Amino acid sequence: MVRGRVVLTRVPANVVISPASGGSAFLGATSTSPSSHHVFSLGILEEYKFVCLFIVKIWWMIPRVGKSGSEIPMETQMLLLEVKEESVPGDETTSEPDTGNTFYVLLLPTLDGPFRTSLQGTSSNELQLCLESGDPYVLTSQAFESVFVNSGDNPFELIKDSVKILEKLKGTFSHIETKKIPAHLDWFGWCTWDAFYTEVTPKGIKDGLQSFQEGGCSPKFLIIDDGWQETVNEFHKEDQPLVEGTQFATRLVDIKENSKFKASGSDNSCVDLKEFIKVIKEKYGLKYVYMWHALAGYWGGLSTSSEALKKYNPKIAYLVQSPGNVGNIRDIVVDSLEKYGVGIIDPEKAYDFYNDLHSYLASSGADGVKVDVQNLMETLGSGLGGRVSITRRYQQALDESIARNFKDNNLIACMCHNSDSIYSSKKSATARASEDFMPNEPTFQTLHIASVAFNSLLLGEIVVPDWDMFLSNHSTADFHGAARAIGGCAVYVSDKPGRHDFDILKKLVLPDGSILRARYAGRPTRDCLFQDPVMNGTSLLKIWNVNKLSGVVGVFNCQGAGSWPLKQAAKDVTISESTTKPLSGRVSPLDVEFLEEVAGGDWSGDCAVYAFNSGSLSKVSKNESLEVSLGVLKCEIFTISPIKVFNQNLQFAPIGLLEMYNSGGAVEALNCVVDVKGCSIKIKARGGGRFGAYSSAKPSCCKVDKKEEEFIYNAEDGLLTMELEGECSFKEIEVVY
Template sequence: MPRLLRRVNGNRRRRFRAPPPARSRSSHRPTASPRDRSRSLSSSSPSFAFRTSPSGPHAQILYLIRSSPFDLSDMALTRLMSPRPPCSLPLPSPSYKNISGCCCHRGRRLLVRRAMPVASQHLSTATPLPPPSPQRQQMMARLEHGSLMVGGRELLARAPPNVTLRPADAEAAPGAAFLGARAAAPSSRHVFPVGTLASGWRWLSLFRFKIWWMVPATGAGAATVPAETQMMLLESRDEEGSAAAEGGAVYALMLPALDGDFRVSLQGSPENELQFCLESGDPEVQTMEAVDAVFINSGDNPFKLMKESIKLLSKIKGNFKHIGDKEIPANLDWFGWCTWDAFYKAVNPAGIEEGLKSLREGGVPPRFLIIDDGWQETVDEFEEVDETLREQTMFAQRLTDLKENHKFRGETCKNLGDLVKRIKEKHGVKYVYMWHALLGYWGGVQVTSDVMKKYNPKLVYPVQSPGNVANLRDIAMDSLEKFGVGIIDPDKIFEFYSDQHSYLSSVGVDGVKVDVQNVLETLGHGFGGRVAVTQKYQQALEESIAQNFKRNNLICCMSHNSDCIFSALKSAVARASEDFMPREPTLQTLHIASVSFNSILLGEIFIPDWDMFHSKHESAEFHGAARALSGGGVYVSDKPGVHDFSVLKKLVLPDGSILRARYAGRPARDCLFNDPVMDGKSLLKIWNLNNFSGVIGVFNCQGAGQWVWPVKDIDYVPTSINITGHLSPSDLESLEEIAGDNWSGETAVYAFNSCKFRWLPASFY
């Protein structure tokens, strides 16, 4: 099977990253008409229709290349993966085997602040600015007579009089503002109604269905907005219902932010009111008002709106950065292997070498290795607990030492340094990461340990936010609430991280994957609140990484609260969803839908990590297709000797490098407000750009599973759903970035599975 070597002017290109993107040239991009956009792509027209096999999920990959006379001869060199003949796989139902393309303060503090009224003037004696133009004035966010206007349209109606609005940056972004509110009395937690959603808007929510992770939800009206919503993107169409007509669609973004020591989330109410919840996580940290609670902005392009909003919010807040301003770890451009699913906590040196050897001998050498949970020295303090409670104690074990446990010290492996040296020299591994939890281990550290005493640890008991328990409870948090967490003094946490990381670095380790991060939000009482303690730990972690490792070699995991997201100054890689779960067939489609939708937000702050997968699995090609589009790392967690190299060789070059897409993979614009998992009709289209082409993956996620929230009373029975959808070059955002100034709008489309090529004229859009 041929594999792509990707040569340009005779030189091999190993990395997939492009130069900084050119300024958008929207004037060179043809405007789509509703009629043209609605054409289905079929063999009788310059387009394609996607009808899945009746036996379940399906993935299709297409490459769109801007057309000019010299492009067609080089088209094969622009593909993301190697060419191959269409595969023919058995089609049992329900399964994933019909996927034909290969393509996760102390002390009481009362914060009383004055909220700025809408359209407040800068407190300056300088010459007054001229009045804004009518167009800019229409774009300005305004709160008038209980009506919140964004982008010239009403977003919220019947806002209470205690709701406030202040401009975020009237010069740079006239449509950007902060929503706030005042309360009658101070408290550490407020729930403020801000009005009802005006008619004509539909929304996409990214909310935490449990403490660690976000998933998407869609709807209209405020009543069904989930608790713990951390991003809300809304769309209002013109009267004819077309979002494609010029000026016909307005997008509004609502981002609950960090407001001082308080964290904010959105939620709906049975009265159809939209609310924001402001909480500190410490009864002693109180306020009467929120000033910069919810960031609001609007525009006509949802992806550009998100990018510009994150950049502006990071500039205003100063406690996190856009991904474009961060150092990107080099390991992302190399194929990786993680030990977790291969061994779980039974990981050992012999097994690690066996796994590396089997992949290397199969022609896909891992250059990146994660030694996951199971290498640390921990203690189970609950061996005498009643048998009925034993399962709950598994997440309460604590760290006792900074060095490796006995499995990594013996005759076959003298110590961790000996193992790291051997696997780099013998197996060609370039980067070795070690796993650890943010607090050391799941249950923190053992407070009586001689090694840990220097960090002033103490045993505390988590207190969850009402928003968390309103959705799904988590077994790990149930365990920690019962048995407590050994938390290190925040004033000593940098010393702890530096001691841990300097040791790992000294034995040849290159970076760390840091898990269980969101637990800090439950430990803010007595430490100044959830935001304060999170930022203390986050800054210490990032500083230790910078001091002890050569690159910004950090993967953040279980970190989907806004406390962590909006405190990431240097962290550049974060897991995008719940774990890949090989033994749960109904969760495979949910995983792909979640990572792609979550990347809308996370992809502007991190390189989203779409998680490992198994190359020999009924959903292997489904997951492989998604990883090829993700823009993040590609790594598996196969057991040694259990591999499908036909899948892996479509993703990995002979030297172990991968061709990584330019951005985070995200749903196409016409997928943003549909449910690709449970509405029975919507395909999921994920788009990205390469150096010289664009790529769209089409996935059928319907019928195989259901969202885990809200909880259903009956077991779900997978069904087979056949779907027809539409594809257009206009589904691929920002194609003009790679098209050049003289692009005529013509497009070449190559279908990866069928190896078919189509030339689409500019009039097709």
């Protein structure tokens, strides 16, 4: 029972409840016999709307919404319930904001000693707890701190507070607020993956950087993805056809670059990696170069026959997949490695390996690393203390090496969505938040946006979610670009050389290569949390964030262009119906959580709302809303700026750079000076282009850095605009009345 409402019924006698902190508690259970794998019933769950996050295949989470225990998938790692204090939830298609009688219950399966826990439902609406060590020699018959339970009135504060409580109680991970944030996040980037895949070469990289430069939008950080390392497929015999599956068992031979990045094999494009990085930094103005590698060195680990790597004592280990790994979507990489094995680094030598690799890369001019294929460790714990233990050992070794070799915590973690990794994340501060962008999969595009937004509910409290690269000239580039603009994340693309849409890029990137990054992880608005934005045929996805002086809401029509894996469409919803007509919804200042903090204490509740694509400006109170109608794979971004009242009756709200998706990200500060001469509003802003603000009256003049500039004022909607010229440095705008 939580706050007077029964959440679980028919709770078995072996379920144990232990107080945690501040009204929260742990759920656990006991068994009559020890085992490395337990499944306990926690009781019956029904009649509550929920959203959950679950591992759909070994690397990645996706969301699921429903209203009974039978709809909760295996491998669920977060479960959020909507509870009405006086009545059970109503029709799940409603989009009206909740009234004050709603609260939320959060269940977070945790790491309980060497055991990893998850939730799952049964056809009879049982909610089950799955407890597993991943090592047949690591056994238990009891678990007392397996599922953390907490409740609150604000779902976002509830998740944040709960993660912070767990951080203190468990001590195995850190909240994002305590971590050092990598500097690359505030700069535009380019990743080589979709441009070249493993065929990346120095010449290709130079060609790409040159074409960006010629278009006037140069990346400031570069990820040299898979394809630069010295590897071998030991199962592929020369002059023989490739045996399908063995490519995933390819193993690392040396920590140094392969022949493509050496003089002998680079068509005179470079001498070695060090010289290459030096040249591209100097010629193209790159600030950061990151190099890719897998947590195990490479997909198939280390070659056991490599003289250069034998000091790390690699041994061939064969993956052991858990019931959860095979219960949802099986992964071809893992199935192949189960057969061919992984050259696993001796855990005692993990730090030595990472330190040797990273110190070599740092000495070559690299500034950080993207570390991929991390969840593989959960399958390799047998005989090594189990999945939690081996994951933590590798994570600690990685963190230590990053801290020693890359001064700014420059690490992007990837394929690391299992709770073993999440709750072992002490220092890593950014991680990929969904499966890849997949440019050649038209039905994946809407799933990608929705997955990142929902996954960020949990991941955004541990790391800065990374939305992955996209292609600026893709048919869905506007959709993806807008989402990243409000995601609070890095912005980077994977364009092939010469294939760019600079109109899209210049809505994201300032001329100096910096971006207007919002303050938090972009997450679904409260009224979207328990709706399916991909398959219910009626709901638009709204994602909220805040800047220093404004809120922002992106609205996306993700319906009708794809289907969630492992989920059938409702009988009354067809793809053809939802693709032929636009969907309508409403946007309100109330969609932006914590807008009051941005507005300040004297806020009346009125806002100026600027729609990016339509260019319309509206004045609304915080309780009012605007209608928005969008076709499939279309979006709109609303900058919501609280109106301040100066000199008794002058109403003013800065919007920002009107030609940037996240217009309000350009506004840093605002103050007003009132004297006998009149009223002067000063705005600190950065970037160039058309700057806009809402003003209830026409100013007498406008100045930029004390120089008077021309302005346009529209008395009908109050839109005041002027051009900001010159460099991207901070500018002082003065509006005089």
